[in-house]
Amino acid sequence: MLPLIHQVLFFIFALIAGGFGLWGFYRLYRRVARGAPASEDRAGNPVQRVLYALRVSLTQERTFRRRTTISVLHSFIFYGFVYYLLVNVVDGLEGYIPFHIYSKDSPLLAGYNFLADLLSMLVLVGVISLLIRRLFLPSKRDFRFTDKTLLHPLLRANYILRDSLIVSSFITFHVGSRVLGNAAKMTEEARKLGGYDSFQPFSSALGRLLFNGASEQAIEGWRIFGYWGALGSVLAFLAYFPFTKHIHIFMAPLNYALKRPVGSGVLPPMKGLEEAMEADEPRLGAEKLEDLEWPRLLDAYSCIQCNRCQDVCPANATGKALSPAALEINKRMELNVIAAHPSPFTLKPAPFEGGAATGHPLLEFAINEESVWACTTCGACMQVCPVQDEQMLDIIDIRRHQVMVAGEFPPQLQTAFRGMERASNPWGISRDKRLEWAEGLKVPTIDENPEPDVIYWVGCAASYDPGAQKVARSFVQLLDKAGVNYAVLGKKEACTGDSARRAGNEFLYQTLAQENVETLNQVAPKLIVATCPHCMNAIGNEYRQLGGDYRTIHHTEYLETLVAAGKLPLTQLAENVTYHDPCYLGRHNGVYDAPRSLITQMAGEVLELERSRENSFCCGAGGAQFWKEEEEGSERVSDNRFRELQARLDDAKAASDEFEQTGKVVAVGCPFCKAMMNSTPEKQKRDDIVVKDVAELMLESVQRADGTWQQAAPTGPVEGATPLEQPEVASAPNAQTPMDRTGD
Structure with missing residues (x-):
């Protein structure tokens, strides 16, 4: 026991210090509560939430990643x-x-x-x-x-x-x-x-x-x-604890307990959008700290300031301005500034805590405009964050304000927006040409086959991009060989609005999505299969916010079931194959095994990359980046990824010269990944590496198995012919426009 005098003194000290501590935590609560209301349920299933928070906190499983x-x-x-x-x-x-x-x-x-x-x-x-x-x-x-x-x-x-x-x-x-x-x-x-x-x-x-x-x-x-x-x-x-980064010891478990009820591929909904846009002073997206939803102010206090999110950010890795870590830390610093009093013993809330507006927009202290538009929405920052912060969602909210209120966004996006508005696709090509990809094939439309077992959602890329059209043609030929009862929507299909939404144009997204929801509700599909992970994610996950609830899967998942059922016999291919995980298929939707299972059955093994599965590196197309120039940096995101792909294939080739593998294939499961890998300057130096969708590889394997395979005509230089002068590949990053990439 303590001597009596020490007992008395310590008790008085504890009352005073504890009082100041509780006051500091109350003020911290007031600051977080100044955020906008959460647009998603953060309190449902409280028992499960508490158990989840306890498990993740006590096992430190996210920290050990x-x-x-x-x-x-x-x-x-x-x-x-x-x-x-x-x-x-x-x-x-x-x-x-x-x-x-x-x-x-x-x-x-x-x-x-x-x-x-x-x-x-x-x-x-x-x-x-x-x-x-x-x-x-x-x-x-x-x-x-x-x-x-x-x-x-x-x-x-x-x-x-x-x-x-x-x-x-x-x-x-x-x-x-x-x-x-x-x-x-x-x-x-x-x-x-x-x-x-x-x-x-x-x-x-x-x-x-x-x-x-x-x-x-x-x-x-x-x-x-x-x-x-x-x-x-x-x-x-x-009393000092609420101002230090080590407040995360309390805030991180709270962040776990209040986590979003949906995955990272789903953006928060914006309800009452039309009414908000008609207001004299519309408040859409986030301009200031208080415009961010309160859970993302909690993020600032949960942040451990470890910079792991910066480590995995494709924009930051390629020398661009974006740092998800700096975004969260800057938010915390500003909250500390606006909460500061001249004296630590001032027992009254700061103006911001009492309801006053902040003086500085987010773009002045939290993140610059260049960084906002460098984000590929790959979700790597959210996946790796030990405390489950939502850095990507801050950026989306800032984009929403910039597009729908300020009208300030990269000019190249205007072309894609206009195409989606006028022709229901970002390419801006007539909707009447949406089925031309299927020329020469008997592809039934929903009007011709009103009760299909499967709706194949073709998507804008496969409708208009020559590279993606090859994927669509391969997929439907596989469906035909397997005897699947399927149909496409044809001209009834419109852009899902994925690019518009991730570029911040929520109004355009909802316009396109509501049209598709009405169409699909009339069709009442049993199953939707998409060759584009962005379409799959939007229809299967995000359309629920607008009244559309559909079972939607990726084509590699569906093809895996057909192979397992014995409807598509495969044979071995003579190539080394590595696989690039698309962000919207893998990290956002957890589909990793289906494409690998198919490749393994065709190529013997998948040459795994160092950055694969949930740690995969983005191709650079997501977040509407496909429709604009990359921000200035040391290199293109796609170049960074392609060097890793080619190094893996080269290593495998050197190690397997005695075997029969003769080719090098980068397998993908996304039309945008395919376009980016094919068009990146590093790829122009490597004619020996071919980029193919898993469906294209499968069609070759199936046709080889049934004896119908016909080798495509060679595309390289003819022996004895005078070689054509090749244009010099641009060495500067961001040199190609989307139309250059797709060949349109």
Whole structure:
């Protein structure tokens, strides 16, 4: 127990410090609540949400997805602090209530003491190691940003470093004080019980080293110091805690519990859009902090500032200004600024917390316009984030404001918007030509076959892009060979609006989507199969927001079922095949195995890439990037990806020269991925690498199996002919327009 005077003083100190701490947390709540209402259910199934939050928090499964060594060190601190919730309570009671926790009394008490001792040392190891990493090791580059990235003034003034030093000092002092106090306690108990506690080896060793010959008064003094140092520092730190990045220890579990009820491929709905657009001052999307939905203000406080999202961002990896990490950190910095008072003892809310508007638009402090339009909406940032932040959705909301309110967006997008408005496709080609891709094939329309088992959603790419048309023709020939009862919508099909929505033109998206929903509701399809993951995602996931609920799958999934049913016999192909995971098929919708299963049956194995499955790297077309020039950077996103693809194929070729494989194939499952990989400057140097959709490979395999395969005419130079002069491939990134890429 503490002496009476210390009991009184500590109780008064706890009331004051605890009061300021609670006031700080209340103000933090007020700041988060200033965000716009959430457009999605964030509280349904509360029991499942709590269980999910507990599981993810306690297993640290999202943290361990990358940087294993660093994650282990982080887990030392996390588990130490979780256990310290109990340790601090027990230690606090020991100061006022006469009781002892002796390891010799029971295995339960021995276990408690051992964990407290072990985790105390692991916390110190973790925090000191991570501080050394941030300050001195080469991995400190993880916390750097490009010169083009917009950084908040506080961030430029090394606020994060200062904050890290303050918090690291607090953790070291807090846990170190407890260890010193416990070491004195071990010495005191050893004198009473005749020996040190073997279940507290670290504290006992420190006690022997420091206090073995000390007087009882000195030992008592160190025990009191340990009490005040450990528990007093926690109470004193509470007032600063809401302003530090380490608030994520509370906010991350809350973020897990309040996660979106849908996957990353579904954008938040915008209800009452027409009425909002007709208002005198329409508020659409996000211009200021308070326009963001409140869960995304919570994101700012959940952010661990680890920059993992920046590591996987394709725009950032290719030298562009976008940094999802900087976006979240900048939001936090601005929230700290607008919450600041001249005196920490000011007991009133800041103006923003009381309802006042912020003074600066997001584009002035959180993210610059160049970064907003560099996002490919691949979802890699959201997938890798340890605390489940939603960086991509912030960018979408900013785009919505820029397009529908400010009218400021890349001019190339206007061509795609106009095409979707006038011809129901971003190419702007007449809707009457939507079925010309099927010329020479007997492809039934819904009018000719009103009760099909399968509706094949062709999509705009397969309707108008020559490269994607080959995929559509291959797929329907496979359906015919398998005897599938299918139909297409033909001219009744309109663009799903995916590109419009991800470019921020929600009004255009809803116009197109509502037309398709009305058509599909009349058709009442049993199953929709799409060769485009963007179409599959929009129809199967996002149309539910507009009253369209359809079972929709990717063509590789459907083809896998046909092969499994024995309707499409396959034979071995003579190529090495690697596979590029499309973002909207894999990361956003979780389809990884179906295309791999088919490729394995045709090529023996899939040459897996280092960045594959949920860690796949974007082709650069998503987020409406296909319809505009890439922002300035060190290279094109597609070039970065293609170099990885060609390196894998080259390595496999070198290792398998004695086998019969003669070709190199990049297999894809998305028409936009195919167009990007075929058109990227790096590909122009490699005529020996062919980019094909899985359906194209399958048609060749099936035709080889049934003896109907006919080798296509060679497309390379004819022997003896004078070679044509080849145009020089542009070395600068972003050199080709979408029409150049598709060949239209």
